[in-house]
Each structure stands twice: as structure tokens, then as C-alpha cells.
Amino acid sequence: MEWETVIGLEVHVQLATQTKIFSGSSTAFGAEPNTQANAVDLAMPGTLPVLNEQALKNAIMFGLAINADINKKSVFDRKNYFYPDLPKGYQTTQMDEPIVGAGTVEIQLKNGSHKTIRIHHAHLEEDAGKSLHEGVLSGMGHGSSGIDLNRAGTPLIEIVSEPDIRSAEEAVEFAKKLHSIVTSLGISDGEMSQGSMRFDVNVSVRLKGEEEFGTRTETKNLNSFKFMEEAIELEVERQIDILEDGGEIIQETRLYNGDTKTARSMRSKEEANDYRYFPCPDLLPVVIDDSYIEELGNNLPELPDARQARFVESYGLSEYDAGILGGEATTASFFETVTEQCGDAKLAANWVMGELSAKLNNEEIGINHCPINAEQLGGLISRIKDNTISGKIAKTVFEAMWNGEGTADEIIEAKDLKQVSDTGALETMVDEVIANNTEQVENYRNADEGKRKKMLGFFVGQIMKASKGQANPGMINQILLKKLND
Amino acid sequence: MSVQPSDIEKIANLARIRIDEQAVPEVVDRLNDILAMVDKMQAVDTSEVEPMANPLDAHQRLRADTPTEIDQREQFQAIAPEAEQGLYLVPKVIE
Structure with a gap:
């Protein structure tokens, strides 16, 4: 039945x-x-x-x-x-x-x-x-x-x-x-x-x-x-x-x-x-x-359906993401403030729906009681965007921010988390890793194009480890490729 | 329309009014008299008449949403049968 x-x-x-x-x-x-x-x-x-x-x-x-x-x-x-x-x-x-x-x-x-x-x-x-x-x-x-x-x-x-x-x-x-x-x-x-x-x-x-x-x-x-x-x-x-x-x-x-x-x-x-x-x-x-x-009708605030449509339209979000971010007034305004602050709706959406909402769920608190305000999160994302820190380090900063240790800039400064984007310093790191892993370098050079891509990850990982995650990943890739292919 | 003694018992119970058993027949009679009169009134054609919620030809006035009351708990609880820790005490109610 x-x-x-x-x-x-x-x-x-x-x-x-x-x-x-x-x-x-x-x-x-x-x-x-x-x-x-x-x-x-x-x-x-x-x-x-x-x-x-x-x-x-x-x-x-x-x-x-x-x-x-x-x-x-x-x-x-x-x-x-x-x-x-x-x-x-x-x-x-x-x-x-x-x-x-x-x-x-x-x-x-x-x-x-x-x-x-x-x-x-x-x-x-x-x-x-x-x-x-x-x-x-x-x-x-x-x-x-x-x-x-x-x-x-x-x-x-x-x-x-x-x-x-x-x-x-x-x-x-x-x-x-x-x-x-x-x-x-x-x-x-x-x-x-x-x-x-x-x-x-x-x-x-x-x-x-x-x-x-x-x-x-x-x-x-x-x-x-x-x-x-x-x-x-x-x-x-x-x-x-x-x-x-x-x-x-x-x-x-x-x-x-x-x-x-x-x-x-x-x-x-x-x-x-x-x-x-x-x-x-x-x-x-x-x-x-x-x-x-x-x-009363003329002064009605924006309703969830209209907001969802607007988020799709003006921020290029998927309907699903727009539904989650636009459904609730507090979440919506939080997201909009973050976006305004960092100028990147996609990143803002990822952080609000990802790291932030996971943390809120974990701690069982609502976004209106969130210890990190929207301006602070926007500030953090800005530092990812301008390459001051990597996405990985950003998570460390996020944790510190959650614990009330200040703004992104203050935390990056205090903990010395700034991404290393200095070519000279990065080249030294790359050279060191290459020198310490002769066997892997040999293997890499003998491998074909397809395999090389995978193997590159090992070197990047070593360098990130050596730099405590602070090396600029984009630049590392470039320098590494150049040096390995030489 | 008319009521039975059992209706009276039910209504009295719902309204928490005590009616002695001996008094029930009299209450039944009196209520039935009233209902008979209501039946008579039903004969009037009211199809064109809008039901009236209040006999006054006036509308509800509205109040601004501003607190105007002060805390008078002490005075109110002074005349309550029993109060403790700021609460009014009543015989235990558990559903």
C-alpha cells in the first residue's frame, strides 16, 4: 500500500x-x-x-x-x-x-x-x-x-x-x-x-x-x-x-x-x-x-523572493546560493555588507555559506549573534584578494577573529602571517626544496606532461610547509615550473 | 431549538458555574423559554441585514506602540491570594 x-x-x-x-x-x-x-x-x-x-x-x-x-x-x-x-x-x-x-x-x-x-x-x-x-x-x-x-x-x-x-x-x-x-x-x-x-x-x-x-x-x-x-x-x-x-x-x-x-x-x-x-x-x-x-504596501521592505532574484541578477549567484543568502534578512544584509567591503560577491558568498555558516552551526549561534561582523569578514576577504594572505592562512585569521583578536589587518600583523611574495625569498625556498629532493626532481624530469602535473603538488606542498603556508602559491607555481623545467 | 438537562450540565461545566441538580429543571425551562423567543425572532427576514459585531456605530480606536505602563507588581501581588519569587501561585496545573 x-x-x-x-x-x-x-x-x-x-x-x-x-x-x-x-x-x-x-x-x-x-x-x-x-x-x-x-x-x-x-x-x-x-x-x-x-x-x-x-x-x-x-x-x-x-x-x-x-x-x-x-x-x-x-x-x-x-x-x-x-x-x-x-x-x-x-x-x-x-x-x-x-x-x-x-x-x-x-x-x-x-x-x-x-x-x-x-x-x-x-x-x-x-x-x-x-x-x-x-x-x-x-x-x-x-x-x-x-x-x-x-x-x-x-x-x-x-x-x-x-x-x-x-x-x-x-x-x-x-x-x-x-x-x-x-x-x-x-x-x-x-x-x-x-x-x-x-x-x-x-x-x-x-x-x-x-x-x-x-x-x-x-x-x-x-x-x-x-x-x-x-x-x-x-x-x-x-x-x-x-x-x-x-x-x-x-x-x-x-x-x-x-x-x-x-x-x-x-x-x-x-x-x-x-x-x-x-x-x-x-x-x-x-x-x-x-x-x-x-x-503600507508602498513601503513594504524587500521580500525574500525578490531578494533572491536580485542576488542572481546583480551578484551572479546561482539560484541555490541566492536562496540561502537571500532567504533571511539578517544573512542577506550580512552578505551584502561583506560583498561591499571586499568587492567580490563570489568570494563573499563562499565565505558566508562555507566557513562562517559551518562555524555558526557548530557553535549553535545565529548570524545576528556572530562574534565576527560583516565588515571584519569583508576585510579578511580583501586581504585574500590582494594576495596579502593565502586562502589557507585566511582560515587561521578567521579563527583568531572569531576569538576576538581584532581585525584581519591587526591579526595578520600581530601573528606575522603576511604572504611571502618577494621573488628573491621565494626563489631561495624553491632552490632549497629542489636541492633536498633530488630523487623526486629526477623522477619529475623523466615523467610525461600528464604525470608532471600531479607530481608538482609534492613540491608545492614542501614549499608551503617550509614557509608555514605563507608562500604565495601562484608565484611558487611559476618559479617552480621554471626551475624544474630548466 | 431546545436544550436538555445534559446541555445545561455541559455548559455549566465549561463556564465553571455550579448549578445544583435540583435547580437544573428550572434552568432548562427558563432557557427554553428564551430559545422559543429566539425562534420567533428567526421569522424576521434578515437576508438583507449585515451581521453586527457591536451595537455602537463606531470603529475601534488605535493606540500608538509606545510603552506607557510602569511596573506595579508589588501592588498587584499584595492583593493576590499567593505570590512567591515574583510569580502568582496557583494550584498545580499539568496537562
Whole structure:
């Protein structure tokens, strides 16, 4: 039997506003518990919400970026449920009339093919607070949970996709594309580790060729691309096992644990919450006009697809390289600064995607926290270009730079790494190597043209070794050839 | 449309409202009276009427994205049943 996976995603994106969606409390990350939770956030009697215009603008910008219909009238609703991190007893969200209607997102898969994922809608809502359980806090061992409401009321957009996704790979590409759109727009910091982007995945399987969808499960609150991929793969496997054994899938909410790589049922549909949505009487309908939308549209920052095309066009990068470098706003601007500094887009691309990104991955840090800034890396590449150092020595300088030892010039100076390009000095080195390896020289001179090329490497290697990698490889080749062929 | 005692129990549970078992029949009757009136209202032709989210003929006002609030944690926690290390304490919740 051949199975087909069907996936729909709900993505929560924290908006990068200064204040909460309905109150003037700060949303800065990392504050002391409950110091950014005011009377509105705590649902004190008599308080009223007032919508943050920036949150509204951010949602509209997202809608414009995915070519969605923007609803000129949108309405906030109450989603009713009880949980200690939700002081009002309801979440203010948008149900029937969201701000952003249907749109589309293009993704590119590893095999180079493109696919369109439809967006059902995107709406504005508030985040809940955080519950901290025993063990997280010392001295809280008496059967209590601690509630921090700093996050309560943080503006979110929830992006709901159509069930157009057919594999974990597509889901990850889609999620990454959304990440690059919202960070390019500057409407979210996209910091996954701080919960700025969270995914709920709806997964079902059906026999290939079947029209009807299978029963789906929802795995909630995945906070990394990797966990999302793992959770989907695990869930697909589980569902296929059940179905092939003649069982039935139960519609339920599941939780994935990224540490143990396991998932468990959280609640089934029978006990599922009935949220009893109704329009929020504390908030009036939000009405905007065409000129409001138009103005935001005219000032939209460059989007990932446009940037990718521009990188191909103006830097001569491959579509693949342009996708990697142009996908994310921070990486893109880093690359552009490096290029500007060193004047060589190809070298800049190689370094950003090669040495730099390997190091960042290794150390598990994002490019926005990179200890080497773009100007410094550009400076390093400039020294390769003007033959001050070789590509090999550049890696040594790079390491030193990473450890905060200064600019390329300072490091080259301090460590005396300057490439030897002095003909006299190089000739001496070549002469020495030739004198010390008479047998190899003899072999070389007796060999044919094809073999000679290979054998030349030995001599170059000896000279590089003798010069501690500082000999100018281009000049060495020239001098060596001349001397060996004499 | 009408409700059964089981509906009342479910709604009461969702809303965290305690309704004594003896009171359920009366609540069922009263709610059904209201629903009967709603049924009567359904007879009015509203096909040309736009659904209304709010009775006021006004739009939502918007707020500038500038922090205006100061930290008043001490005052708020002074009236909380229990607080510790800056956190509001509640009976243990684990899903």
C-alpha cells in the first residue's frame, strides 16, 4: 500500500512591537516575572483593551507579502477557556472576520521544484502567560504552579495554511519561508529559541489516489524546524502502523517531546474544548480604508523572493546560493555588507555559506549573534584578494577573529602571517626544496606532461610547509615550473 | 431549538458555574423559554441585514506602540491570594 501524507500548519508568530496588543505594557524579553503585566493584562475589573496600531500594521504587512485579501473590516472575538495563564478566562482573537484573508506562499524544494501553499487566513490575537511548574523554581515544592504574565497580551499573528503540504520536507520549507518573510518584513524577530515562532501541525494519511482526507491529529507547540520535522515523521509512521494493522486513527491533540523523541496524546476530541466564540464587546470592529493598506504596501521592505532574484541578477549567484543568502534578512544584509567591503560577491558568498555558516552551526549561534561582523569578514576577504594572505592562512585569521583578536589587518600583523611574495625569498625556498629532493626532481624530469602535473603538488606542498603556508602559491607555481623545467 | 438537562450540565461545566441538580429543571425551562423567543425572532427576514459585531456605530480606536505602563507588581501581588519569587501561585496545573 502506498500512503500519502496530508499536512496543514497553524503558525503563531510573535510580532516585534514595543508594547502589548491591547495595553501599553512593554513586551521586552527576559524581564523579571510579572513586572510587565499591568491591570489590563491581569484582567482587573473595569479595564478596557485598546488595539495597538503597530500590531495591526504588522498583520496587514504580512497579508500584503503573501498577496492576501486584506479585510477592511475585522472583528475580535472571545475564545473562552479556563487556564491560570489566561487571567481573563478568554483569549481575544479573531474568528469569523480576521484581518488577513486567503493568500499564497511559494516554496522551493531541495530537488529544485516549486510549490504553492495556500494560506486560509491569518488573524491577530494575544499570547497567554507562562506557567512554571515544580522543579523549575527552587522552594516551590508545595504543589503549586507559578504564573508569569509578562507574555500575556503579547501580539501574535496566527497563520493557518490549507492542507496543501505533502511531506515533512515541504512543511519545513514552508515554515522556513514564513520565517524569512516575517523577518524580512521586520514584523517579528523570528527568535525561535524565545518562542517567537511556534507551530501546530495537523497530520493525516490516506491511500495514494484517495480523494477523502484521513482522520487527522494535531501536534501542538513545536518551537523549532527540527522538532517539527521529527514530530511529523513520527506521527506519519504511527498513523500508517495503526492503519496497516487494521486500526483507526483517533482525532486528538498530541504533544511531542524533542528530548526523548516521543509523542503522547494530550486530549481526544470527545473531551475537546468547546470555546463558545462570540464577538468581543470590549472592542469595536476594526475598520481601515484602501489608502491605509496602499501606504503600507508602498513601503513594504524587500521580500525574500525578490531578494533572491536580485542576488542572481546583480551578484551572479546561482539560484541555490541566492536562496540561502537571500532567504533571511539578517544573512542577506550580512552578505551584502561583506560583498561591499571586499568587492567580490563570489568570494563573499563562499565565505558566508562555507566557513562562517559551518562555524555558526557548530557553535549553535545565529548570524545576528556572530562574534565576527560583516565588515571584519569583508576585510579578511580583501586581504585574500590582494594576495596579502593565502586562502589557507585566511582560515587561521578567521579563527583568531572569531576569538576576538581584532581585525584581519591587526591579526595578520600581530601573528606575522603576511604572504611571502618577494621573488628573491621565494626563489631561495624553491632552490632549497629542489636541492633536498633530488630523487623526486629526477623522477619529475623523466615523467610525461600528464604525470608532471600531479607530481608538482609534492613540491608545492614542501614549499608551503617550509614557509608555514605563507608562500604565495601562484608565484611558487611559476618559479617552480621554471626551475624544474630548466 | 431546545436544550436538555445534559446541555445545561455541559455548559455549566465549561463556564465553571455550579448549578445544583435540583435547580437544573428550572434552568432548562427558563432557557427554553428564551430559545422559543429566539425562534420567533428567526421569522424576521434578515437576508438583507449585515451581521453586527457591536451595537455602537463606531470603529475601534488605535493606540500608538509606545510603552506607557510602569511596573506595579508589588501592588498587584499584595492583593493576590499567593505570590512567591515574583510569580502568582496557583494550584498545580499539568496537562
